[in-house]
Amino acid sequence: MNDPLARTVTRVAYMATQLPRFAWYAGHDYVMRRLAGQVRRNATLRRDGPSARAGNLDQRRIYSDLADLLAQDLANIEAEIYPLPHDHDGTLFTRLRRSRLFFEDLPAIQRRRERKDTREVMTAATAGKRPDYYLQNFHHQSGGWLSEDSADRYDTQVEVLFKGSANAMRRQALPPLREVFAGRDQRRLRLLDIACGTGRFLDFVKQTWPRLPAVGLDLSEAYCRHARRHLARWSRLNVVVGNAEAVPAPDASFDAATCLFTFHELPPQARRNVFRECARILKPGGRLVLLDSLQRGDEPDYDAMLEWFPQNYHEPYYGSYLGEDFSAIARTCGLVHLRDAKAFVSKVMVFDKPTGR
Numbered sequence: 001m002n003d004p005l006a007r008t009v010t011r012v013a014y015m016a017t018q019l020p021r022f023a024w025y026a027g028h029d030y031v032m033r034r035l036a037g038q039v040r041r042n043a044t045l046r047r048d049g050p051s052a053r054a055g056n057l058d059q060r061r062i063y064s065d066l067a068d069l070l071a072q073d074l075a076n077i078e079a080e081i082y083p084l085p086h087d088h089d090g091t092l093f094t095r096l097r098r099s100r101l102f103f104e105d106l107p108a109i110q111r112r113r114e115r116k117d118t119r120e121v122m123t124a125a126t127a128g129k130r131p132d133y134y135l136q137n138f139h140h141q142s143g144g145w146l147s148e149d150s151a152d153r154y155d156t157q158v159e160v161l162f163k164g165s166a167n168a169m170r171r172q173a174l175p176p177l178r179e180v181f182a183g184r185d186q187r188r189l190r191l192l193d194i195a196c197g198t199g200r201f202l203d204f205v206k207q208t209w210p211r212l213p214a215v216g217l218d219l220s221e222a223y224c225r226h227a228r229r230h231l232a233r234w235s236r237l238n239v240v241v242g243n244a245e246a247v248p249a250p251d252a253s254f255d256a257a258t259c260l261f262t263f264h265e266l267p268p269q270a271r272r273n274v275f276r277e278c279a280r281i282l283k284p285g286g287r288l289v290l291l292d293s294l295q296r297g298d299e300p301d302y303d304a305m306l307e308w309f310p311q312n313y314h315e316p317y318y319g320s321y322l323g324e325d326f327s328a329i330a331r332t333c334g335l336v337h338l339r340d341a342k343a344f345v346s347k348v349m350v351f352d353k354p355t356g357r
């Protein structure tokens with residue numbers, strides 16, 4: 001983007017959408033903490049409790065890293081890697097309704113947290129129909145991954161957790177895709193988004209490559225229904241229910257695969273199974289892009305916060321994720337780990353399937 005006027009307009013438009021988003025979701029976070037009395041409790045915990053070191057992470061550091069993420073997001077837009085994004089948070093009415101759903105659910109979450117109740121969704125009706133590891137109330141969420149309300153609440157919960165930066169983090173998975181799509185006819189490429197959830201990342205994929213055929217795969221029928229509604233305006237897009245450990249697609253049928261914010265929720269063996277499936281469905285020369293939490297040692301100042309996170313949110317596999325060796329897993333699947341790039345509290349991991357030439 002060389003035109004100074006276009007650059008200024010883009011910057012103003014970016015700030016005009018992202019800053020209110022930050023204020024909206026950071027505001028939710030603040031109100032949530034006040035309601036839970038956490039502000040007072042945290043002050044005590046920080047002195048001598050298990051979150052002591054986590055609480056000591058300088059808030060200025062967090063806000064400075066968040067600002068870096070937004071600066072990177074804007075730089076990508078100015079470099080025309082992707083267009084000025086539309087977050088599609090819905091009308092004011094939709095946002096207020098989701099806000100109500102979010103706050104109404106907090107007492108149930110708190111109750112589960114206190115009782116360490118994490119298996120509500122494992123019932124006679126659900127057991128055996130999904131992998132056991134899946135049938136849990138991750139983050140103490142109501143309905144696990146199984147209900148319509150859970151799908152409707154999910155994006156507010158994630159954006160509150162990340163102070164309105166979840167979508168900006170997701171967009172950091174687009175530049176490595178641009179590298180492999182550049183100069184190619186997008187209509188002849190295919191992308192698979194594994195564990196697509198409510199479809200927010202696919203929305204940014206389609207905003208960038210509207211004619212790219214894309215598939216979203218997720219094990220939750222409710223989340224898939226939500227994603228289909230959210231993505232209804234796009235053509236050449238399918239959202240299918242399925243297990244990422246056994247992707248219902250032929251070998252070498254996709255040019256790119258992505259998986260965001262999911263590997264930390266998989267047990268080690270499932271992580272390996274999903275990785276193997278990614279390698280299988282990629283064409284030679286294809287690319288896998290993962291985006292997920294920072295791991296232990298990536299940013300030493302964050303280590304204590306990362307260790308503390310699964311104690312407060314039900315994240316049974318996060319501890320093993322923190323030390324997972326993704327380069328080694330990639331090697332066993334025939335993929336090459338190219339690089340990682342930090343994106344606030346997450347990182348983008350890039351893997352290629354060699355062409356074999």
Ligand SMILES: C[S@@+](CC[C@H](N)C(=O)[O-])C[C@H]1O[C@@H](n2cnc3c(N)ncnc32)[C@H](O)[C@@H]1O
Nearest residue numbers: 145195196197218219220242243244260261262
């Ligand atoms: C934390 S959410 C991430 C969703 C989305 N990628 C995002 O950016 O927000 C995890 C998602 O993974 C899905 N999931 C977990 N295990 C799965 C599996 N084995 N196969 C397919 N989807 C799975 C869940 O249903 C849920 O939608």
